[in-house]
Amino acid sequence: MLDIVIIGAGPAGLAAALRLHQQGFTPRLFEAVPEIKPLGVGVDIKPYAVKELTELGLYEEFCAISVEAQESIFYTGYGQQIFGEQCGRHMGYEHDQRFVHRGHLQMMLYRAVQERLGPDAITLGCRCVDFTQDQHGVTVTFDNSQNPAAPQQVRADVVIGVDGIRSVVRSQLLPASERSHFSGLTLYRGVTVMPPIKTGGSILHIGDPIRQGTLIVYPIQDNVDGQGNQLVNWVIEQAEKPQSEEDWNQQTGVKEIEHVFDDCQLGFLNVSEMIRQARECYLFPLIDHDPLPQWSFGRITLLGDAAHAMYPRGGNSVCQAFVDARVLAEKLSAISDPVAALQAYEEERRDKVNWLVLASRGEGPEVVRRIVEERSGGKPFDDIETIFPHEEALAIFSEYHAKAGMRIPGQKENAAPGKYQSVFATEQK
Numbered sequence: 563m564l565d566i567v568i569i570g571a572g573p574a575g576l577a578a579a580l581r582l583h584q585q586g587f588t589p590r591l592f593e594a595v596p597e598i599k600p601l602g603v604g605v606d607i608k609p610y611a612v613k614e615l616t617e618l619g620l621y622e623e624f625c626a627i628s629v630e631a632q633e634s635i636f637y638t639g640y641g642q643q644i645f646g647e648q649c650g651r652h653m654g655y656e657h658d659q660r661f662v663h664r665g666h667l668q669m670m671l672y673r674a675v676q677e678r679l680g681p682d683a684i685t686l687g688c689r690c691v692d693f694t695q696d697q698h699g700v701t702v703t704f705d706n707s708q709n710p711a712a713p714q715q716v717r718a719d720v721v722i723g724v725d726g727i728r729s730v731v732r733s734q735l736l737p738a739s740e741r742s743h744f745s746g747l748t749l750y751r752g753v754t755v756m757p758p759i760k761t762g763g764s765i766l767h768i769g770d771p772i773r774q775g776t777l778i779v780y781p782i783q784d785n786v787d788g789q790g791n792q793l794v795n796w797v798i799e800q801a802e803k804p805q806s807e808e809d810w811n812q813q814t815g816v817k818e819i820e821h822v823f824d825d826c827q828l829g830f831l832n833v834s835e836m837i838r839q840a841r842e843c844y845l846f847p848l849i850d851h852d853p854l855p856q857w858s859f860g861r862i863t864l865l866g867d868a869a870h871a872m873y874p875r876g877g878n879s880v881c882q883a884f885v886d887a888r889v890l891a892e893k894l895s896a897i898s899d900p901v902a903a904l905q906a907y908e909e910e911r912r913d914k915v916n917w918l919v920l921a922s923r924g925e926g927p928e929v930v931r932r933i934v935e936e937r938s939g940g941k942p943f944d945d946i947e948t949i950f951p952h953e954e955a956l957a958i959f960s961e962y963h964a965k966a967g968m969r970i971p972g973q974k975e976n977a978a979p980g981k982y983q984s985v986f987a988t989e990q991k
Contacts, residue, residue, distance in 0.1 A: 563587060564900055567702060567718035569690045569731055571598065573664070574866030574883035575724035576671035580618050581891035583678055590716070591675070594689035594725070596708045598672050600665025603751045603844065604782040604795025606631070606765070606877030607667075609650050609657040610968060614884035616657065623670055628662035629781045629792070632763035636930055639770035640942045641828040644934050645955040649765070654971035661765070663782045663793070664880075688712040690730050693721060693862065700861050720900050721862045722890070724883075727851070729868035735859050745848040745873065745923070750798040750819050752843035753782070754836050755791050762792065767928060768833065770935040774822055775800035776928060777833065796836065797874075798822065799848065814845040848873055850923070853916035858904035865890060870915040873922040876966065882915050918966065927962045930955055 566582060568575050571593035582589045607615075607628070615624050631649035638644060650659035675683055687709030693702045700721045706712040723731025732739055758781065759766070765780035776799040783793035798819050816837050823833040851871045857864045866883035890907045897903035925932060930950065937949050946952075963970050 564719040564894065565699075565717075566590070566720045566722065566894070567592065567700070567716060568722045568724055569702070570594075570724035570726060570729075570866075570868070571672070571675075571684050571686075572724065572726060572866070573668050573671055573880050574887065575722075576668065576675050577614070577618070577884050578722060578724055578865055578887040578890065579675050579679060579683065580671065581887040582894070583675075584618070585891045585895035587891070587894070588679060589683070589722075590718075591684040592688045592690065592702070592704065592712075592716075593684060593686050596687035598668065598684075598686065600663065600669050602664030602668075603753055604661055604780060604797075605664045605667065605880055606780065607660045607662060608877060608881045608968060609655040609659050611881035611884045612650075612657040612660055614888055617888070618674070620670065620674060623674075624660065624662070624667075625658075627666045627670060627783070628660040629784055630763050631659035631661055631765060631780070632761045634765045634767070635760075636767045636928075637769075637826070637828065638931065638934055638938075638942075639768065639774045639823065639826055641768075641826045642942060642946070644930055644946060644950060645952070645959070647959060649763075655968075661763075661780045661782045661795070663795075666783070667880075685709070685712050690723075690725065693731070693734065695721075695860050695862060719861065720894070720904070722865055723862065723868045724865045725868055727849070727867045727871040729864065731862065732851075732854070732864055732868045735862065735864070736854060736856070739851055739854060742849040742851055742871075745850075747799055747848040749846040749848055749874075750800070750814070750816070750843055751846060752796050752816065752837065752840035754794050754796065754839050755786055755841060756794050756836060756839065757790070758792050759794065759831055766828075766831070767931065768823065768826060768828075769931060770940055771925075771928070771932045772935055773940055774825075776931070777823060779831075779833075779836070793841075794836070796840075798837075812845045814843055816840055816843050850919060853919045854912070857908040857912055858901075860901055861904070863890070863904040863907065869912075870919050872919045875922045875928065876918070876926050876962075878918050878922070878966065882918065886911055886915075914967070921965065927959050930958060 566589040568589050568591045571591045579589050635646040636644040689705045691705050700718050702716050768777040779796045781792040782795045786793040820837045826833045850873050857869050865886045872879050889910050893903040893907040934950050943949050
């Protein structure tokens, strides 16, 4: 049986370990941080990714820490509805769509790895600094200064780099990929404890992109305080001066953004008050990496953000990593030559995910708010059908879902003819 080393114990690395274990492997994980903590804010787990968690036997536990998505609604910056659609099972998909705190998702996967692979499966405080390979295997060198009991070197048949957007493994394999691509936009990501909004499983897309920026709101934990309130995740995307990667995950206040959506009159939600009452708020530069020309190099490959760091638009990043994990485990199980197995994994996954990396740079379905803003002159309207007919909105959403691999149940194979292709993908720059 192959000896497999995974570099990184975030959600993607943990999912990879669980998928490999399903196939009979016992991978070893090495993580740079000395302690796994439930960090981060909200993530949107699409039905195809819930399917992956279900196949790992984690559905019930996942439901206990997450909120089922019921509807997705788009509003102008004045609070006028543009378009709405149902989510997950409510739209006819086989599986739910669910919202969850990233840290809670990671801790669930971490517990599962410890239970199934054993408490020694993950070595913490062990940062990968170098690796070399020959025809028989890979030697990985670590900085173990935070955990002197950890090894400084290990030998493996296969190494999987799952060490995130600032991947050491990727930067050594592809030095030119080390430079990140900054969008010119900054995300303010916060969480607020508050009563359920609308269905209690609604995701709201609010704002006039030109005038205000974008606000996305959705719940990530039910009954967070024992009084029926939810933990609600919100994200504001705005043009800002360039940020560096050193500003990643920087805690900040809300003074700069608390009045941005004062004009938004939703009736059921005071947006400005939600922002002011934030329990915490973080600043993120919106960055990704250009699509990679290669993932697998002999006995070493990449997975998750290390392979395809993308903007969080569309909620596909961690979801795609879960698919990576399954495909990689299947190939390593089915193909006896590990080099050929890693190549087969890349051939199945790379082009599909590279499309999503570029698509995430475009507006995706969020384009409907810009279309309405341009056609209405940035003013309130009397009838959305005169500005943006429902059938036009439906065509945009149908095409996006199809291209992202989430074809709406009942939609014909050729129902998305490519009319809105430019909305979803941009040229690589």
